[in-house]
Structure formats: C-alpha cells, structure tokens
Amino acid sequence: MPDFKALFEAAPGLYLVLTQPDFSIVAVSDAYLRATKTERAAILGRGLFDVFPDNPDDPAADGVRNLRASLERVVQFRRPDTMSVQKYDIRKPESEGGGFEERYWSPRNTPVFGPSGQFSYIIHRVEDVTGFIQLKQRGAEQDKLTDLLRERTEQMEAEIFMRAREVEAAREQLEAEQKLRQVQKMEAVGHLTGGIAHDFNNILTVITGLIDILAEAVEHDAALSSVTKMISDAAFRGAEVTKHLLAFSRQQPLQPREANLNTLVQDTARLLRPSLGEQIEIDTALEPDAWPAFIDPNHMSTALLNLALNARDAMPDGGKLMLETSNVILDEVYAAANLDVRAGEYVMVAVSDTGGGIPAAIRDKVFEPFFTTKDTGKGTGLGLSMVYGFIKQSDGHLKIYSEEGHGTSIKLYLPRSMGDMVDVEPPAPVDTRGGHESILVVEDDPLVRNYVAAQLEQLGYHTMVTANGPEALAAVEKGFVCDVLFTDVIMSGGMNGRQVADAVIAKLPSVRVLFTSGYTEDAIIHHGRLDPDVTLLPKPYRKADLARMIRQVLTQPPASVVAAK
Numbered sequence: 001m002p003d004f005k006a007l008f009e010a011a012p013g014l015y016l017v018l019t020q021p022d023f024s025i026v027a028v029s030d031a032y033l034r035a036t037k038t039e040r041a042a043i044l045g046r047g048l049f050d051v052f053p054d055n056p057d058d059p060a061a062d063g064v065r066n067l068r069a070s071l072e073r074v075v076q077f078r079r080p081d082t083m084s085v086q087k088y089d090i091r092k093p094e095s096e097g098g099g100f101e102e103r104y105w106s107p108r109n110t111p112v113f114g115p116s117g118q119f120s121y122i123i124h125r126v127e128d129v130t131g132f133i134q135l136k137q138r139g140a141e142q143d144k145l146t147d148l149l150r151e152r153t154e155q156m157e158a159e160i161f162m163r164a165r166e167v168e169a170a171r172e173q174l175e176a177e178q179k180l181r182q183v184q185k186m187e188a189v190g191h192l193t194g195g196i197a198h199d200f201n202n203i204l205t206v207i208t209g210l211i212d213i214l215a216e217a218v219e220h221d222a223a224l225s226s227v228t229k230m231i232s233d234a235a236f237r238g239a240e241v242t243k244h245l246l247a248f249s250r251q252q253p254l255q256p257r258e259a260n261l262n263t264l265v266q267d268t269a270r271l272l273r274p275s276l277g278e279q280i281e282i283d284t285a286l287e288p289d290a291w292p293a294f295i296d297p298n299h300m301s302t303a304l305l306n307l308a309l310n311a312r313d314a315m316p317d318g319g320k321l322m323l324e325t326s327n328v329i330l331d332e333v334y335a336a337a338n339l340d341v342r343a344g345e346y347v348m349v350a351v352s353d354t355g356g357g358i359p360a361a362i363r364d365k366v367f368e369p370f371f372t373t374k375d376t377g378k379g380t381g382l383g384l385s386m387v388y389g390f391i392k393q394s395d396g397h398l399k400i401y402s403e404e405g406h407g408t409s410i411k412l413y414l415p416r417s418m419g420d421m422v423d424v425e426p427p428a429p430v431d432t433r434g435g436h437e438s439i440l441v442v443e444d445d446p447l448v449r450n451y452v453a454a455q456l457e458q459l460g461y462h463t464m465v466t467a468n469g470p471e472a473l474a475a476v477e478k479g480f481v482c483d484v485l486f487t488d489v490i491m492s493g494g495m496n497g498r499q500v501a502d503a504v505i506a507k508l509p510s511v512r513v514l515f516t517s518g519y520t521e522d523a524i525i526h527h528g529r530l531d532p533d534v535t536l537l538p539k540p541y542r543k544a545d546l547a548r549m550i551r552q553v554l555t556q557p558p559a560s561v562v563a564a565k
C-alpha cells in the first residue's frame with residue numbers, strides 16, 4: 001500500500017484540504033506551504049481565514065469574501081467551483097520583514113464525497129499567477145504609456161503645425177510692414193527733397209542768371225572771366241542736382257506720350273557705346289511685338305542711361321550689359337504682394353549687368369537720394385533715386401534683382417499705352433534772339449523778379465514787372481498791352497499762375513502765356529503731366545533758355561486760340 005499522505009504532500013500542485021462547514025485546514029501540500037510561506041505545523045487544524053486573512057493595508061481586498069462565497073457554493077451545489085483570478089496577498093514571515101506581499105491566484109474548489117455520498121471535504125487547489133498578472137499589468141501600463149505617447153505626439157504635431165502657421169503669418173505681417181515702412185520712408189524723403197529743391201531752384205535761378213550778366217561785363221578780363229566760369233559751372237551742377245531731386249520727389253514736369261520702347265532702347269544703346277569702353281559688350285533682346293508705353297521718352301532715355309552707367313561702374317573689369325524689352329501682365333497677386341503696384345499691362349525694360357551685384361543689406365537703400373558706395377566725386381547717389389521717382393511718377397513699377405558676385409538686373413515696368421504710336425516730334429530750332437515785344441512778368445520772389453526784369457530788358461523786350469496776380473491785372477486794366485504773359489505758377493497774393501493767365505486772356509485774347517515753375521503743382525501740371533496747352537520754363541533757367549522760350553511762345557498761336565480748340 002503506497003503512503004498516500006507522503007504522496008499527497010509531495011504532489012507538485014498547490015493543495016489544501018478543508019473541512020466543511022467550518023473550513024479548517026486538515027491537509028496541505030509542500031508546494032502550497034512554499035507558495036504561501038507557511039509551515040505545516042503552524043496551520044494544520046486552524047481555520048482557513050484565520051490563517052489567511054485579507055491584507056489590512058489594501059482597502060480593496062476582497063479575497064476572503066470571494067473565497068468564502070465560492071466554498072459555500074461548493075457546499076450548496078455539491079459541485080466544483082472555479083473562481084476568477086483573485087488578488088489575495090500573503091503574510092510575509094517576520095524573517096522577511098513582516099507585512100504582506102502581493103499575490104494573484106487562480107483557485108478551484110472541489111467537493112470530496114464519502115462512500116455513501118456524504119459531503120466530507122473540499123479540495124482547494126490554486127495556481128500562483130502573480131508573475132503572469134504582474135507581467136500583464138506591466139503590459140497594460142506599457143500600452144497605456146504607448147497610447148499616451150501617441151496622443152502626446154499627435155498633440156505636439158498639431159501644436160507644431162499651428163505654431164508654424166503662426167510664424168508664417170507673423171513673417172508675412174512683418175514683411176508687409178517692412179514694405180509699407182519702406183514706401184512711407186521714400187514718400188517722406190520725397191516730400192523733404194521736393195521742398196528743398198523748390199527753394200533751391202529760386203536761388204539758383206538768380207545765381208545762374210546774374211552770372212551771365214556778370215560774365216558779359218568782365219568779358220575782357222581773363223582772370224575774372226575764369227572766376228565767373230567757375231561760379232557758372234558750380235551753379236550748373238547745383239541746377240542738375242535740384243533737377244534730380246525733383247525727379248526723385250516725382251515733381252519734374254513730364255510730357256508722357258506713346259513711345260516705342262524698342263526704338264528708345266536701341267537709340268540709347270547706340271548713345272552708350274562710346275562711354276562704356278571696349279571691355280563691355282552690349283547685348284539687346286527686344287520683344288518684336290512690344291506694346292507702346294505711355295512715357296516721357298526723353299526722361300526714359302535718361303533713366304536708361306543712368307542704369308547703364310551704374311552697370312558700367314559695377315563692371316570695372318568688363319562684362320556684359322544686357323538691354324531687354326518684353327510685354328508683361330502684372331496680376332492681382334503680384335499687385336497685392338507689392339504695395340505700390342497696380343495690376344495691369346506693362347512694357348518691361350530690363351537693364352542687366354554681370355558686375356559685382358548689390359549686397360542684400362543695401363538693396364533697400366540704393367533708391368534713396370545721396371546713397372552711394374562710390375568715392376567722393378565719383379557718384380552723387382542720385383542716379384537711381386531719379387529713376388525711381390520718374391518711374392513712380394509715370395505710374396510704373398521697378399524691381400531690383402541682384403546676386404552678389406554675379407550681377408544685377410533692374411526691371412522697369414511702364415504702363416502700356418492703348419492708343420496709336422506717335423513719332424517723337426523733332427525739337428524746334430533754337431532761337432535765342434531778343435525782340436521788342438511787350439512782356440508782363442508776374443513773379444512773387446523779389447530776387448527772381450529783379451533778375452528776370454534785368455534779363456528781359458537786356459534782350460530788348462519792353463517789360464512790366466509785377467509781384468502777384470492782382471498787380472498784373474491792375475497793369476492790364478491801366479492799359480498795358482502785352483504780347484507775352486510770363487508768370488510763375490505758385491504765388492502769394494491769392495491767385496495762382498493759371499488764374500492770372502485766364503484773367504489776362506479774358507482781357508487780351510491775343511496774349512501768349514509762358515509759365516515758369518520750380519515745382520509741379522495741380523494748377524498746370526496734373527499728376528506730374530503738363531496740360532497740353534501749357535508751355536513751361538522750368539526753374540532754374542539761364543538767359544538763353546529764357547530767350548528761347550519767349551521766342552517759342554511768340555511763334556505759337558495766341559493762348560485764347562489754343563484754349564478754344
């Protein structure tokens with residue numbers, strides 16, 4: 001007969017044999033003792049729940065309750081009962097520091113019946129699944145972590161996207177503000193220079209005019225003649241500067257008309273040839289069907305000349321100058337991105353070189369008057385400002401493309417003209433003779449007034465000099481019959497030149513009118529364009545200019561006839 005007790009105790013499973021209904025321990029396997037850290041002698045005969053109470057430190061512990069319920073079910077239904085995995089902590093022996101240790105079990109309780117079918121014991125068999133559960137928990141934690149990480153990554157991606165959009169918007173805003181500031185700055189500088197140029201013109205008119213008188217007086221004295229020549233040259237340079245300043249401030253009188261830019265570019269290229277030197281090659285690429293542009297051709301030539309000279313200066317060791325024309329449509333998108341551009345059809349003229357390029361840091365400054373990187377005496381810094389003012393005044397647009405070390409391309413966009421092309425009229429032959437006609441002068445600046453009077457008298461004209469409109473009208477009322485009314489445009493005294501002219505024409509329908517101005521104003525010049533019937537002598541002017549213009553108006557039909565047309 002085998003020793004069943006020894007066999008039972010050595011069985012590899014975790015077994016406990018309980019009595020019923022009081023659930024005290026009658027037998028236990030060695031494996032069970034090891035798993036629950038108990039001793040056979042210490043637990044045999046004791047109540048199950050006395051030996052294995054709930055962990056008092058775990059408020060959620062329900063092992064005792066669940067196990068008791070299962071055992072009661074076994075008794076009641078006389079059937080085995082498999083429990084779900086239970087958290088049932090075990091007490092640690094004092095040698096391990098006391099307290100409880102977390103444990104998970106998978107129990108199954110099975111009834112044992114006697115030979116006559118009477119209920120005798122319950123076998124409580126468990127599996128220690130702590131390792132599995134803990135592993136699963138760690139897995140779940142890992143999953144939770146992975147989920148969290150994914151969520152966080154998604155959040156971060158969304159944040160990065162939003163932030164990038166914000167940065168982009170901020171950058172656009174900044175760019176727009178910078179462009180606006182640049183435009184405003186150029187406007188402010190324009191007003192300032194315009195004002196200065198205006199005052200300067202009056203002063204220069206006097207100087208240049210009086211020098212001529214002086215020069216005639218000292219004609220026979222070589223030393224003094226060279227002095228007057230020096231004064232004259234300086235005044236001439238001053239006049240050039242004021243002219244450029246007026247151009248920059250968009251206040252030069254322009255006579256725009258339909259012009260063929262291809263012809264203009266070709267003429268300019270021919271003109272340039274001698275001043276560019278052998279080392280610079282000139283190349284043209286012209287749009288065969290270039291639209292006509294609405295532009296003042298003389299000033300356009302000057303602008304191209306300025307750009308070409310800049311190109312030459314940028315290529316001291318030689319290179320290529322390229323002149324191009326093409327038809328371009330600037331669309332709404334382009335107009336929106338460039339504050340001061342109107343969408344529409346333009347004729348583009350590009351002047352490009354293979355020179356050193358314009359460093360990005362100064363690209364915004366090159367249009368400012370007096371900005372130059374050239375040595376003193378080599379550049380005044382007015383070339384590009386003039387081009388800028390002229391193009392703006394002509395309702396055009398310009399753009400610099402430049403790459404340091406490779407070259408520069410300056411593109412001028414000129415409004416397309418919708419009418420037919422007209423040929424540029426050849427200039428009238430210059431006639432600087434004087435005459436004996438009568439001239440009524442209206443000029444509010446006393447210096448200029450006296451100078452003009454002196455000049456006209458020298459030329460032989462019969463002159464009446466007045467300081468403002470009412471004075472001039474009074475002279476006409478008193479019977480002064482003039483052939484020419486020579487009047488300033490902007491004046492004190494309540495009447496501008498246009499109003500004076502209209503009043504005088506009403507009295508003397510045969511009168512010719514010559515306006516003079518250092519400034520362009522709405523009275524005769526609308527948006528920088530001369531009215532077609534207006535003849536203007538821009539300030540400052542020399543004696544020869546004055547003589548020529550007086551002769552010119554005398555050959556024109558009377559103002560009343562022109563106006564009536």
Ligand SMILES: Nc1ncnc2c1ncn2[C@@H]1O[C@H](COP(=O)(O)OP(=O)(O)OP(=O)(O)O)[C@@H](O)[C@H]1O
Binds near residue numbers: 356
């Ligand atoms: N094609 C170009 N290549 C390189 N730099 C240029 C070019 N055009 C202009 N610049 C730069 O812009 C500056 C201003 O040009 P701008 O024509 O207004 O004056 P300037 O040539 O120096 O003098 P000015 O034209 O009055 O004789 C130049 O000094 C130069 O630094």
Ligand SMILES: [Mg+2]
Binds near residue numbers: 306310382383384
């Ligand atoms: Mg220049």
